[in-house]
Amino acid sequence: MSTIAGTMTADHRHCDEYFSETEAAISAGEWIKGEHLFKLFREATLNHFAMEEERLFPAFEGHVGHTMGPTQIMRMEHNQMRQLVDEMAVSLKAQDKAGYLGRSETLMMIMQQHNMKEEQMLYPMMDQALGQAGASIASELVPV
Amino acid sequence: MLNTASLSLQQAPPISIPFRFFLTAPLFSILAAVQLLLAGEEILVSRWLPVTLGFTHLLTLGFLAMVMCGALLQMLPVMAGAPVPGVVVVGGAVHLLLSLGTLFLVAWFLGSGPLPPALILLVAGFSIFLIATVVAIWRRGVVARGSPAGGMQLALVSLLVTVLLGVVASLGYDGRLVIRELAVVTDIHLGWGLAGWVGLLLSSVAFQLVPMFNVTPEYPQWMKRHLPWLILLALVGWSLLQFGEGAFWEGGRKFSLVPVVVLYLLFAFITLDLQRRRKRKVPDITLLFWVTGLVSLICCAVLWVCSQLLPWLASWRGMGALWGIGLLLGFSLSIVNGMLYKIVPFLSWFHLQNRQMAQMRMSVAIPHMKAFISDRAARVQFVLHLLATVAMAAAVLYSHNLVRPAAFLFLASNLLLGANLWIAVWRFRKTSLLLAQKS
Numbered sequence: 155m156s157t158i159a160g161t162m163t164a165d166h167r168h169c170d171e172y173f174s175e176t177e178a179a180i181s182a183g184e185w186i187k188g189e190h191l192f193k194l195f196r197e198a199t200l201n202h203f204a205m206e207e208e209r210l211f212p213a214f215e216g217h218v219g220h221t222m223g224p225t226q227i228m229r230m231e232h233n234q235m236r237q238l239v240d241e242m243a244v245s246l247k248a249q250d251k252a253g254y255l256g257r258s259e260t261l262m263m264i265m266q267q268h269n270m271k272e273e274q275m276l277y278p279m280m281d282q283a284l285g286q287a288g289a290s291i292a293s294e295l296v297p298v
Numbered sequence: 299m300l301n302t303a304s305l306s307l308q309q310a311p312p313i314s315i316p317f318r319f320f321l322t323a324p325l326f327s328i329l330a331a332v333q334l335l336l337a338g339e340e341i342l343v344s345r346w347l348p349v350t351l352g353f354t355h356l357l358t359l360g361f362l363a364m365v366m367c368g369a370l371l372q373m374l375p376v377m378a379g380a381p382v383p384g385v386v387v388v389g390g391a392v393h394l395l396l397s398l399g400t401l402f403l404v405a406w407f408l409g410s411g412p413l414p415p416a417l418i419l420l421v422a423g424f425s426i427f428l429i430a431t432v433v434a435i436w437r438r439g440v441v442a443r444g445s446p447a448g449g450m451q452l453a454l455v456s457l458l459v460t461v462l463l464g465v466v467a468s469l470g471y472d473g474r475l476v477i478r479e480l481a482v483v484t485d486i487h488l489g490w491g492l493a494g495w496v497g498l499l500l501s502s503v504a505f506q507l508v509p510m511f512n513v514t515p516e517y518p519q520w521m522k523r524h525l526p527w528l529i530l531l532a533l534v535g536w537s538l539l540q541f542g543e544g545a546f547w548e549g550g551r552k553f554s555l556v557p558v559v560v561l562y563l564l565f566a567f568i569t570l571d572l573q574r575r576r577k578r579k580v581p582d583i584t585l586l587f588w589v590t591g592l593v594s595l596i597c598c599a600v601l602w603v604c605s606q607l608l609p610w611l612a613s614w615r616g617m618g619a620l621w622g623i624g625l626l627l628g629f630s631l632s633i634v635n636g637m638l639y640k641i642v643p644f645l646s647w648f649h650l651q652n653r654q655m656a657q658m659r660m661s662v663a664i665p666h667m668k669a670f671i672s673d674r675a676a677r678v679q680f681v682l683h684l685l686a687t688v689a690m691a692a693a694v695l696y697s698h699n700l701v702r703p704a705a706f707l708f709l710a711s712n713l714l715l716g717a718n719l720w721i722a723v724w725r726f727r728k729t730s731l732l733l734a735q736k737s
Contacts, residue, residue: 170513174577181580234651241666255580256668262578263644263667266510267376 156292158210158284159277162202165297166269169198173265177258185249192246196239201298203232209291214280224276231268235261310375311382313649315389317723319368320642322397324716326360327631329404331709338705339698342619352407357626358491359400359420365634366499367392367427369641370450374431377506378447380438388430395423406468413472417465424461428454449502449526456494456530463487479541486537493558494533496630498526501565503637508569511640512576512585517568525565532557552606559599566592566599583676587636590684594628616694623694627687627708635683635715639676642719643667646726653733662732670722679718682711 172195179188211225238261245253281288330353334341337349344350371389375381382388399419405411431454435447467484469475477483505522508514539547539554570592573585598621605612650664689704 171577174513174579178579230655234655237651237655252668252673253666255673256666260644260647260667262513263510263640264648266513270506270510 155289157277158280158288158292159273161292161295161297162206162210162277163273165198165202165205166273168297169195169202169265172198173258173262177255180246180251180254180258183251185246189246192243196243198298199235199239201296203236205295205297207232209295210280213284213287213291217283224271224279228268228272228276231264234264235268238264311371311385311389313645313726315385316368316372316641316645318389318393319364319371320638321716321719321723322393323361323364323368323638324712324719326356326364326400327712328709328716329360330356331705331712334708335702335705339693339701342616342694342698342701345618345622348407348409352404354622354626355400355407356404357631359396359403362496362630362634364393364396365638366496367396369503369637370431370499372641372645373503374434374447374450377503378435378438378450380434380447382430382434383437384430388426392423392427392430395419395426399423403468406472413468413474417468421461421465424457428458449498449505452526452530453495453498453502456490456498456533460487460491460495463490482540486540489536489558490533492625492630493529493562497562498529500630500633501529502526504565504569507637507640508572508588511578512573512582513578514572514576517572521564521568525561529558529561532561555602559602562595563599566595581673583673583680584636584640586677586680587632587639587683590680590687591629591632591636594624594632594687598624598629619694620691623687623690627690632683632687636680638715638719639671642722643670646670646722650726650729650733653730657733659733662729664729665725670725671718675714675718675721679711679714682707682714686711 172191176188176191176195179185179191207229211229215221215225238257242254242257242261245257284291333349333353333356337353340347341350341353345354368389371382371385371392396419399416399422402411402416402419403413406413406416431450435451435454438447463483464487466475466477467480467487470477470480470483505517509516536554536558539550541547542550570589573588576585601617601620601624605614605617611617644667647664647667647670654660654662654664686704686707689700689707693700693704
């Protein structure tokens with residue numbers, strides 16, 4: 155049976171891998187490879203946010219009856235990260251290595267602590283609250 | 299049920315609280331460097347000399363405890379879901395008491411001040427800190443085994459033991475208390491300070507942050523769950539074995555440090571292995587500091603094992619100095635120094651970005667982390683720190699004449715660390731003022 159925690163945690167690792175590979179390529183000055191990997195990273199990350207904001211969070215908020223609380227904070231952090239990813243795209247386009255690496259370092263910090271909160275608290279909470287419905291949503295999610 | 303507080307970074311204290319600790323710490327390490335420069339080779343003669351005690355306490359209280367207390371006030375809400383009550387007042391008081399207390403204590407060591415004010419200030423500072431943090435963790439409720447709060451709790455217990463034994467030992471040296479085994483009490487004070495307070499805090503922070511910083515695999519579950527309390531237990535056993543008399547106790551004493559050494563070796567090797575397997579391969583200054591710290595820790599452990607096997611090594615006079623340099627400069631200072639390069643830029647960025655988003659002032663650009671402290675500046679400081687540490691060890695091994703060059707390197711390293719941190723906060727202020735103007 156799929157769980158929200160299982161599916162989404164695996165997708166975090168997946169995004170981490172694209173993230174690290176992109177960073178390594180850019181750090182080595184391999185701009186073409188970096189651009190290709192960055193595209194994959196951005197797609198995977200934005201898709202991950204969308205799965206949460208469009209499917210998981212509404213289901214969970216429907217269950218607890220309000221949209222304040224942890225999901226609100228997670229949405230806010232998604233916006234922080236979207237902003238950083240956009241800035242990274244600008245640095246990449248300008249082939250500004252220092253700018254890209256400074257922003258990717260910043261993104262990594264916010265992303266890792268965000269993931270940690272989701273993996274250790276929010277996802278298990280969702281699995282518990284949503285039960286079978288959660289499992290069926292998890293099985294329908296499509297990571298890219 | 300849902301603990302929304304622990305999901306939120308809003309519970310974190312105002313940035314001025316951690317920053318005042320982080321900006322003060324290098325001032326103390328600069329003082330320590332100046333003292334090393336003035337004292338020269340005398341500092342290596344014996345760990346009991348006033349200059350040596352002054353030097354070590356400027357570093358342990360003024361630098362390490364300063365950063366660690368500031369960081370705990372910041373991290374407890376974020377990492378352990380335990381916001382510290384009255385954090386602004388607590389942080390302000392602890393910072394002031396700890397700063398003044400350290401200065402008074404060092405003045406007493408150097409024979410130019412009385413002991414009581416130093417003790418009153420330090421005991422007051424640590425009491426406020428311990429009460430506030432214990433209340434924070436206690437209010438949070440049950441601490442899950444293996445959560446960072448567990449290791450932090452035990453680090454706080456160790457801090458309490460360290461402070462109490464420090465008070466007892468200082469009263470003994472000051473002639474206000476008659477203690478038969480003063481040297482033993484001092485050893486135990488030192489053991490709980492380094493292997494308890496510093497080691498437990500750094501390892502429980504590592505469990506959480508090493509996988510985060512470098513995208514490494516997680517630490518093994520058993521280690522996260524059991525290492526902290528095993529270390530504490532090993533320290534208790536070691537301490538108790540120091541007191542008895544007779545052949546049985548003598549024999550026990552010989553091996554009493556084995557569990558502590560083995561546990562820290564495990565921690566060091568597993569951490570290095572995780573870092574080796576990291577997915578994030580870009581050069582990282584904090585990682586260099588970590589590796590330096592862990593390698594120093596391993597060197598100290600190997601040295602200890604050798605000294606147990608080779609009697610001539612055990613009786614060699616330089617042994618204590620070498621351990622001191624390895625554990626203090628090589629291990630503790632390296633890791634704390636390296637962490638500052640992640641914490642200060644991140645907090646700066648985080649606070650500014652939160653304000654920017656709350657005000658919707660996207661026209662003000664927020665500098666990224668490496669614009670607060672450049673990689674180049676951090677790297678140069680790392681090299682100076684590494685050279686200073688190696689030069690100090692070389693001074694013990696080869697020639698005491700190397701102490702002064704080592705002191706110069708240590709001074710340069712800490713001046714640059716201070717400059718890097720102060721410049722970062724200056725840059726924070728500049729953007730902060732821009733945000734204030736626009737709103």
